[in-house]
Amino acid sequence: MSAAIRPSACPGLLRIVPALDGGICRIKLAGGAISAAQARAVADAAQHHAGGVIEATNRANLQIRGIGSEHQALIADLLAAGLGPTTAAGDDVRNLMLSPTAGIDRQMIVDTRPLAARILVTLQSHPRFHELSPKFAVQLDGGEALAMLQHPHDLWLSAFEDAGEPWLAFGLAGCPGDPPLASVALADxxxxxxxxxxxxxxxxxxxxxxxxxxLAEHPAQELLARLSARLAGPVISVGDWQRAAPAEALHIGTYPQRENARVYIGAVAPLGRLDPSMLRGAAELAEQWGDGSLRFTPWQSLLLPNLRAEDAPGVTQHLQQLGFLWASDQALAHLIACTGSSGCGKALADTKGDALQLAALLQRHARYLDVHLSGCSRSCAAAHVAPATLLAVGPGRYDLYFRDAAQPGFGSLHARNLSLEAAGALLDARPRSNTDD
Ligand code: SF4
Known part of the structure; x- marks a missing residue:
């Protein structure tokens, strides 16, 4: 398999890239889904061949950090669990994000999974698509209530209904919340x-x-005209239709599914990190109470689908015992932080450790703010702009930005070179409507 793996700085399942704390292997999950048996294989691989740190990524994938010299043994174990691509060169391009509740969501317009499966086969099997950048990514949104609408994708598709028929609005280099370029029938x-x-x-x-x-060189309308010429089916304007933003964050807690008396539970891995026992424990819960599957989400969290409603309180308690955050009034559940100086040579601060301290400060004031701590401007932990960003300028010191659609990057700079206590006080003083998501 290795002959077709190209050089890149991005980790893949077959390409383990070095970091300060050892190698990183990224395991791309189809629609964020993984079986309990596969989750156990990831936990075992992290324990036997690495330092035991497993990360849930903001693209709903998993990665193992701190891998020692046993690259081939780790890769072999993951491939044996069925977590590999269908072709070696296809690993980098299987970047298709679905909503975590695809196929089970109360509000979904279409079950995106069959179309997603076809797209994933094509991405991996069509040699020309292997020329795409490992960062080139597609999002397919079925109109679910739980949907990440803030992560920009190179191509996005979003389902809507017109005269009882399902259509897919689409856009380039943006998010499903943007005005669409046009639409095609679901079948196209x-x-x-x-x-x-x-x-x-x-x-x-x-x-x-x-x-x-x-797009900087070819206007969107030119690309649309070229696309229309290549497609057999109609490409139609959507008028003023635009994907509505979800009313609330539904990735943490227990929520009903489309099917009566079935629920899913969302739980957050603190700062996106799990150890092998957490992942094994979640796999056991999925087998015992759910349908034997787990889903990861772009919120770096976990979702257990297809539980009976009456079992949810007990399963939530087990998740809590395993170390997951299970309620939205836990400040830590709202914080994200990149690897930081414990694992990344570019980091100016220990963002993970600092996030734990900041969470304790915010919890004392019952402030549940979505805050992103970044060790440098590369923003590895967030594919979107968070309502508040702390950008490291030195150990324990941060510049504070607030999201501002009129400003590029992290938004408008609010204060410089803050200690964590000072940052916590400024965040606490922020009017609730501005950063409470
Ligand atoms: S954001 Fe910067 S410091 Fe943080 S992990 Fe990425 S490169 Fe490293």
Whole structure:
């Protein structure tokens, strides 16, 4: 398999990249889903061949950190568990994000999983698509109540209904909450994805690896005209339709599913990290009380689907005992932090350790704010702009930004070179409507 693996700084399942704390292996999950048996295999691999740190990523994947010299043994164990790509060169491009409640969500317009499965097969089996950047990513939103609508993707599709028929609105280099470029019938969704990717590869120069770079040279309407010419089915304007933002964050807690008397439980791994016993424990809960599957989410959290409603309180208690955060009034459940100086040579601060301290400060004041701590401006922990960002400037010192649509990057700079206590006080003083999500 190794002959087709290309060089890249991005970790993959077959390409373990070095960091300060050892190698990193990224395991891409189809729609964030993993079986209990596979979760156990990840836990075992992390324990036997690495330092035991497992991370839930903001693309609903998993990664193992701190891998020693046993790269091939770790990779072999993950492949044996069925976690590998269908072709070695396909690993990098299987970047398709679904809503965590795909197929079970109360509000979904379509079950996106069959279309997603087709797209994933095509991405991996079509050699030309292996030329895409490992960061090139597609989002498929079925209209679910639990949906991440803030992470920009090179291509996004979002389901809506017109005269009782399902359609897919789509856009380039943005999020489903943006005004769509146009729409196609659901049945033409696969052809649209293929056409967009082929058009991108036809037009992009080697240094243009992302859709936003192509859009800087080719106006969206020009790309739309070219796409329409390549598709057999109609490409239609959506008028003023726009994907509505979910009313509340539904990734933490217990929520009803589409099917009567079935619920899912969302629980957050503190700062996106699990140890092998947490993952094994969650796998056991999925087998004992659910359908033997788990899903990871772009909130770096875990979802246990298809539970009986009456079992939810007991399962929540087990998750709590395993170390998961289970309620939205836990300040730590709202914080995200990159690897920081314990594992990354670029970090100016120990963001994970500092986030724990900040969470304790915010918890004392019952402030549940979505705050992102970043060790440098690369923003590895967040694919979106958080309502508040603390950007490290030195050990334990941060600049504070508040999200501002009119400003690029993290938003508007509010204060410089703050200690954690000072940052906590400023966040606490923030009017609740501004940063409480
Ligand atoms: S954001 Fe910067 S410091 Fe943090 S993990 Fe990424 S590169 Fe390292």
């Amino acid at each position: 969704g696969h052809a649209l994805v293929v056409a967009v990717l082929e058009l991108f590869l036809d037009l992009a120069r080697p240094e243009q690896t992302r859709m936003r770079q192509l």
